[in-house]
Amino acid sequence: MVTKNIVCPVCGASCDDIQVELEGQGLTVRNACKMGNAKFQEVVSPHRIREPLVRVDGDLRRASWDEAIEMTARILATSERPLLFMGSETSTEAMEVGIHMAEFLGGIADSNSTVCHGPTTMGIQETGRVGATAGQSKSRADLTVYWGSNPLESMPRHMSRYAVYPRGYWTQRGRFDRTVICVDP
Known part of the structure; x- marks a missing residue:
């Protein structure tokens, strides 16, 4: 099963071109950076809790999905301000x-x-404050300053989608129309 155009939930760059293919017990992730890929791989991780646990008399025990959903619904329905x-x-x-x-x-x-x-x-x-959308940055910015961050570590696809490599209206040569400064002490 292939799911396309997923919005990556990791760094905030909102990459919306992620594709995930479920193959048996594994996943193939396309268009994601290493952080996005790692996040999606958690779905098939052997460390993930795959069955419901409920607390009864202070102890956790396994439960069926129906029992866990019913218990959760009862707790939510009787709560005053969850x-x-x-x-x-x-x-x-x-x-x-x-x-x-x-x-x-x-x-x-x-x-x-x-x-x-x-x-x-x-x-x-x-x-x-004076601000801009990612699209405005892509089309207009001839200088990108990463202040206190290393985009290769924190938002790997930010450079390829918005700030450095894409061609825009006033930056038709992409990277060649931009200067990049990274201040990451």
């Missing part, structure tokens, strides 16, 4: 389901972005 916390590497589709669940239950949807990116966003809102 928190659905979604990790930063959760797919956008899974986050959408989590947000709908939180709204339906009268709960709270949160993620690590409130403590990580949230303060930055609040500062930008309070002080104002």
Whole structure:
């Protein structure tokens, strides 16, 4: 089974051209960087918990999917204000389901972005900032400065999709129309 045009959940570059093929017990991942590939390979990892566990009288035990779903539904239905916390590497589709669940239950949807990116966003809102979309950067930027980050380590495909190699309206020669500076002490 091949699934195409998956949005990679890893670094924030939102690479949306990922293809994943499930072959028996293995996966073949195309168009992903090493971080994206590693993330998708977790699906078939032998270390992944593959069956539900429920806590009964303080002890974890294996359960059927029906039992685990019923127990989870009962806990959610009787909660007064549940928190659905979604990790930063959760797919956008899974986050959408989590947000709908939180709204339906009268709960709270949160993620690590409130403590990580949230303060930055609040500062930008309070002080104002000049910004650009990835598409604008691709078409216009003749200089890319990676300040305090190494794109090869943190966002491997950022350079090929947006900031260095792609050709844009004013950067028709791609890399040859750009200067790249990396400040990563």
